[in-house]
Amino acid sequence: MIVHLRFRECEHNGDLDHYARDVAKSGGTIVYRELDAARERGLLSVELGNETQAADFWRRFEKTDSYGFCS
Numbered sequence: 001m002i003v004h005l006r007f008r009e010c011e012h013n014g015d016l017d018h019y020a021r022d023v024a025k026s027g028g029t030i031v032y033r034e035l036d037a038a039r040e041r042g043l044l045s046v047e048l049g050n051e052t053q054a055a056d057f058w059r060r061f062e063k064t065d066s067y068g069f070c071s
Helices: 013-025 051-061
Strands: 002-008 029-036 041-047
Touching (some): 013 029, 013 051
Antiparallel strands (some): 002 041
């Protein structure tokens, strides 16, 4: 299962790197990333495996600082 997470407040790669670390720590595998620094937006495409793994990911990701920047 692939989900696309869109982030705001991405002025540079360091911001998107921070969000990507939280995604990985939460159990997601990043398969694609894109940064639009001019619009301060980032995209991470994340592989989550099955529905159980996806539910575990969301439970953990919701507790990160990055979650508030994701839409």
